[in-house]
Amino acid sequence: MASDSQSGNEQVILATGGYDHTVKLWQAHTGVCQRTTQHTDSQVNSLDITPDKQLIAAAGFQHIRMYDLTSNNPNPVINYEGVSKNITGVGFQEDGKWMYTGGEDCSARIWDLRSRNLQCQRIFQVSAPVNCVCLHPNQAELIVGDQSGVIHLWDLKTDHNEQLIPEAEASIQDIAIDPEGHFMAAVNNKGHCYIWSLSGGIGEEPTKLNPKHKIEAHKRYALKCTFSPDSTLFVTTSADQTARIWKTIGFSLVQELKHDEQRWVWDAAFSADSQYVLTASSDGVARLWNVVTGKVEKEYKGHQKAITALAFRDFIVRD
Amino acid sequence: MALYDNKHWLLSHIKNSFISSDDTGICEMVMLGEDIPRSLSHATKVCCYPGADQSEGEDEMDVLSHSLDMLAEMDLGVRQRPTTVQRLEKNDPDHEKADRTRFVKWENVTGYDPSEFQRKDFRKKRKDEKINSERSLLVKQLENYPSVFRNPFLDYAKFDGDAQVGVPTRRYGIFMMMLPPAERNYPLNVVVIASARVQDLIGLICWKHTMEHGDHNLGDSVDQYGLYIAEDDGEVDWDFPCLDPREVISKFGFSYLALVERKEKVPSEDSATRERNERLMEAGGVSEPRRMKAVLKDEDMQRMKGHMTAMEAPLYQSYRVCTVSKVRSRTEIQLGISGEKIEIDPVVQQRVGAKFWNRQKAVSYDIDNIAACEIIDNKTNNRGTLRLTYYSPSLTNADQDSSLHNHASISHYKHYDFETDLSTAEEIVQKINNILDLTTPIKRQEYLDLRESKPHKKRMFRLGQKQ
Numbered sequence: 001m002a003s004d005s006q007s008g009n010e011q012v013i014l015a016t017g018g019y020d021h022t023v024k025l026w027q028a029h030t031g032v033c034q035r036t037t038q039h040t041d042s043q044v045n046s047l048d049i050t051p052d053k054q055l056i057a058a059a060g061f062q063h064i065r066m067y068d069l070t071s072n073n074p075n076p077v078i079n080y081e082g083v084s085k086n087i088t089g090v091g092f093q094e095d096g097k098w099m100y101t102g103g104e105d106c107s108a109r110i111w112d113l114r115s116r117n118l119q120c121q122r123i124f125q126v127s128a129p130v131n132c133v134c135l136h137p138n139q140a141e142l143i144v145g146d147q148s149g150v151i152h153l154w155d156l157k158t159d160h161n162e163q164l165i166p167e168a169e170a171s172i173q174d175i176a177i178d179p180e181g182h183f184m185a186a187v188n189n190k191g192h193c194y195i196w197s198l199s200g201g202i203g204e205e206p207t208k209l210n211p212k213h214k215i216e217a218h219k220r221y222a223l224k225c226t227f228s229p230d231s232t233l234f235v236t237t238s239a240d241q242t243a244r245i246w247k248t249i250g251f252s253l254v255q256e257l258k259h260d261e262q263r264w265v266w267d268a269a270f271s272a273d274s275q276y277v278l279t280a281s282s283d284g285v286a287r288l289w290n291v292v293t294g295k296v297e298k299e300y301k302g303h304q305k306a307i308t309a310l311a312f313r314d315f316i317v318r319d
Numbered sequence: 320m321a322l323y324d325n326k327h328w329l330l331s332h333i334k335n336s337f338i339s340s341d342d343t344g345i346c347e348m349v350m351l352g353e354d355i356p357r358s359l360s361h362a363t364k365v366c367c368y369p370g371a372d373q374s375e376g377e378d379e380m381d382v383l384s385h386s387l388d389m390l391a392e393m394d395l396g397v398r399q400r401p402t403t404v405q406r407l408e409k410n411d412p413d414h415e416k417a418d419r420t421r422f423v424k425w426e427n428v429t430g431y432d433p434s435e436f437q438r439k440d441f442r443k444k445r446k447d448e449k450i451n452s453e454r455s456l457l458v459k460q461l462e463n464y465p466s467v468f469r470n471p472f473l474d475y476a477k478f479d480g481d482a483q484v485g486v487p488t489r490r491y492g493i494f495m496m497m498l499p500p501a502e503r504n505y506p507l508n509v510v511v512i513a514s515a516r517v518q519d520l521i522g523l524i525c526w527k528h529t530m531e532h533g534d535h536n537l538g539d540s541v542d543q544y545g546l547y548i549a550e551d552d553g554e555v556d557w558d559f560p561c562l563d564p565r566e567v568i569s570k571f572g573f574s575y576l577a578l579v580e581r582k583e584k585v586p587s588e589d590s591a592t593r594e595r596n597e598r599l600m601e602a603g604g605v606s607e608p609r610r611m612k613a614v615l616k617d618e619d620m621q622r623m624k625g626h627m628t629a630m631e632a633p634l635y636q637s638y639r640v641c642t643v644s645k646v647r648s649r650t651e652i653q654l655g656i657s658g659e660k661i662e663i664d665p666v667v668q669q670r671v672g673a674k675f676w677n678r679q680k681a682v683s684y685d686i687d688n689i690a691a692c693e694i695i696d697n698k699t700n701n702r703g704t705l706r707l708t709y710y711s712p713s714l715t716n717a718d719q720d721s722s723l724h725n726h727a728s729i730s731h732y733k734h735y736d737f738e739t740d741l742s743t744a745e746e747i748v749q750k751i752n753n754i755l756d757l758t759t760p761i762k763r764q765e766y767l768d769l770r771e772s773k774p775h776k777k778r779m780f781r782l783g784q785k786q
Contacts, residue, residue: 012457020486029460032530033476075420082425097435109425120435121428137441156436181441202440230453272455284477297461301477304486304512315456 013069013313014278015056016286017044018266019305023058023067026300028278028288028312033302037067037074046089047311051096056311059087064101064111080111089133100142102130108144108154124154124161134175134184138201143184145172151186155206164209166194176234178227183248184209185234187222193236195251213251217244224267228274233291235277237265243279245291255294259287266307272314282306470529471539475522480510487513489568493524494553497537497580504553506575507531511568517546518564524578538580549577632753633658639666640737640747643704649738656750658758660685661707663735684709686758690732690766692751694744703744707751708734710762732766 017023023044025035042060049056055066055077062083065076085104092099098120099111108130110122128148135142144152149170153162166172170188177184177198184196193215201207218238227234233254237243243257243265257265263282270277276297277289286300286307323329337346480488492506509527511520521541529537538544545561548571555577562571635657641649642663655662662683688710696704711733739747755763 010456012460028457029464031473032470033479036479036481073419077419078421078423080423080425094439111423111425112428118426118428119432121426122431123427138438139441140436140438157433157438179441202438202442204438271457273453273458275455275458299473301474302479304477316453317456317459 010315011053011313012315013049013053013056013311014286014300015047015049015311016280016300016303016307017047017058017309018280018284018303018307019043020284020303022303023047023056024300024302025056025069026286028314029298031298031300033300035072036302039065044309045086047309048091049311049313050092051094053313057090057092057099058309059090059101061086063087064090064099083109085129088129088131091133091135093135093139095139100133100135102133102144104129106130106146108133108142108152110142110156122156122159124152126150126152131172132174134177136177136201136207137179137181138207141201141207143175143177145175145186147171149188151175153207153209158206160206166211166214167192173222174224176225176227178231178234178248179229180231182231183212183227183234185225185227185236187217187225187236189221191216191218191220191222191238191240193217193222193225193246215246215251217246218242221264223265226268226270228270229272230274233270233274235268235270237268237279239264241265241281243268243277243289245277255289255291257287257289257294259296261285262287264306267310269310269312271312272316278310278312280307280310282308286310470526472522472526472529472537472541475519475526475541478511478515478519478523479527480512487569489513490574491520492551492575494549494555494575494577495524495528496555496577506553513567513569515568516564517562517566517568517571520568521546521564521578543581545579545581547577547579548573549575551575553577555579632750633757636750638739638743638747640739640743643736643738652737654737654747656747656754658686658754661689661709661751686754687760688762689751689755689760690763692748692755694748695736697741697744701741702738703741704736704738705744705748706734706736708732708766710766732769 012028014026014028015023016026017039021039021042021044023037023039024033025037026032027034039058039060042063044058044060046059047056049069050066054068054070056069057064057066062081062085064080064087066078066080067073068077080099083101083103083105087101087103089102090099091101096113098113100108101111102108106126106129108124108126110120112118112121124142124144126144126146128146128150130144130146132145133142134145140156142154142156144154146152149165149167149172150163151166151172153164155161166186167188167190170190170192173187173189175184175186181198181201184198185193187193194211195213195215196209197212199208199210215236217236218240221239222236223239224237225234227248232248233245234248235243235245235257241258241262241264244253245255245257246252247254257277257279261283262279262285265279265281267280268277275291277291278286279289280286284301284303284305284307286303287296288298288300289295290297334350338350341347480486480490488510489512490508490510493509494506495503507524507528509520509524511523515523518541521544525537525541525544541564545564547561548556548559550556551574553575561579562568562576635655637653637655639651640654641651643649651666653662653664653666655664660683662681664681689707690710691706691708693706694703695706710731737744737747
């Protein structure tokens with residue numbers, strides 16, 4: 001089974017989406033756009049690839065649409081609807097059992113993908129539009145950030161929830177937890193980045209957040225934060241037209257990713273070996289950066305308007 | 320209708336209907352072997368419809384001919400489907416499209432299964448995954464794909480109008496004139512966003528082309544190409560200059576364009592010229608290289624134009640010219656030239672006083688009888704006289720025996736002289752000569768031979784007279 005899935009599944013997938021109402025799939029190492037899919041009537045707020053790498057989910061206004069990655073079918077395979085406003089974030093449980101979304105209708109949702117009996121269909125309502133959702137690696141706690149600046153820890157098993165407000169009147173823009181579950185980072189519209197160290201989160205024990213550090217990461221709006229697969233780095237992106245890479249040990253700045261033509265940087269992702277970072281920008285160009293040198297290695301040109309979302313899957317090759 | 324009470328006919332008809340309407344051919348396999356209608360008719364010896372007994376002793380396939388109605392369809396090989404089915408099939412893609420997308424509406428469900436949300440031990444799993452030498456597939460692919468292969472037209476990919484939503488686009492059929500003739504027959508369909516400039520479209524065409532046919536080496540700059548207006552059959556309209564590369568493409572309402580390679584910029588390689596250009600540029604501003612390009616382009620166009628007129632020569636075209644003869648005064652006629660023949664038609668004179676003897680009879684000459692066409696006089700007042708020489712056997716003693724052909728003399732060739740303005744005269748001469756080059760009529764060859772060997776022939780003729 002392992003060999004089967006390796007030959008069929010182990011390929012690099014890069015997808016971008018944005019304000020031109022399209023989702024584009026790229027050949028990451030050449031910069032060639034392989035496919036363009038219409039995302040009718042809506043910008044793309046967030047993208048994620050299903051764990052089996054068969055589908056890509058694009059969250060937009062009132063819809064989450066799933067497109068087939070393995071065929072050239074230009075139409076969505078599944079269209080999830082029934083949400084009254086923008087869906088701002090989308091992601092999957094690691095076994096593909098359910099999908100989580102956050103939306104401007106002030107709610108986070110768990111969508112049962114098996115659709116027969118809906119054993120895990122859930123909704124979590126808050127008092128402000130949800131900007132971001134993040135699933136803890138233990139697959140049982142959803143972190144929800146809202147526009148009023150509240151971070152909600154939603155324990156999916158017990159339905160219990162906790163709130164914390166790192167900074168008053170600062171909208172939480174994005175939240176991330178590193179794959180090893182050591183850190184959680186949140187960025188807000190003041191450009192500040194808060195780091196917590198995590199404890200617990202195993203068995204019956206809920207995750208505990210211990211405030212660790214605050215970085216004045218950017219002068220303007222911060223938009224996204226993401227940890228590297230090896231948990232040693234994290235990247236923050238901003239309206240100040242840069243992305244910045246930080247160490248998780250000492251929280252020092254490693255690299256500033258800056259380009260003359262780059263505008264707001266909306267999204268970012270690391271390569272599997274944490275050596276490269278991909279960014280999506282308002283200038284309609286996605287870029288591949290070398291973390292060590294800070295240079296642009298590839299540019300992905302084809303979008304007519306701002307790219308606001310990016311999804312990337314890469315693999316570790318065992319030689 | 321009377322036939323319908325004929326058992327034999329009905330049986331035969333049913334059998335044939337089964338055979339011919341079954342696309343799988345199984346009915347045919349099953350039924351052809353046993354000929355029920357015939358065996359029935361043998362058994363009862365009644366009601367055979369006319370002609371059935373004639374086929375006795377012939378092979379079974381002949382049975383099919385009993386049902387005349389079905390034969391037409393058998394000939395087609397494919398059974399026509401009822402119109403309703405055809406209509407439904409036409410709608411099918413739409414149905415499929417809608418069917419393919421599954422719509423899932425959010426449902427609020429009360430209660431959930433907590434066991435679905437058990438905490439997983441992520442730390443243990445992560446440790447298992449950790450390995451020493453980590454290199455990602457992306458990095459490996461990057462290493463295997465040196466950046467020297469960078470497509471120079473990558474930057475133009477963003478002008479691709481395909482699958483753009485809410486952006487005005489333009490669709491063009493592009494004929495790639497630099498391809499071998501066999502490959503340039505079909506236009507490359509390009510959709511470009513309407514706000515792109517002409518040079519962006521050129522870049523996009525090159526990008527698309529290199530993506531689809533990597534083996535054709537295009538140049539590495541959009542400056543090497545020009546876009547011309549073209550017909551839907553790929554014929555380039557050379558009368559217009561190429562579209563200005565700086566103009567926005569949506570200004571032009573053509574649906575077919577031709578991408579033409581501008582010839583190598585020889586002067587730019589010549590350092591002396593370049594220096595001169597630079598000096599001119601300093602003096603006359605930035606427009607000089609463009610003027611230089613325009614000159615180059617004109618040369619190319621001239622060359623292509625000559626080529627194209629040759630290709631177009633057999634197409635019918637008519638000219639208004641005047642006949643010139645010693646006896647008659649100048650008479651206006653219409654000269655129609657096509658690949659098959661040359662027609663001379665009188666033009667109805669508008670002047671009432673036009674003399675009737677001036678009227679030229681409507682005649683036409685097969686192109687095989689046309690021997691030559693040349694300009695014999697270009698007068699200073701921009702008028703030209705051209706001579707059309709043709710073979711006219713009727714003028715010789717028609718009833719002479721066939722040996723005449725052996726003595727084909729220059730006297731069998733008559734000519735018309737036409738006068739018109741010089742450029743039209745040149746055009747006519749070129750057109751006719753192009754046709755003659757293409758078809759090489761026998762009479763032309765004879766005429767040319769005769770003309771070359773005129774003195775020799777004359778001597779021969781004299782010898783013949785002596786005998």
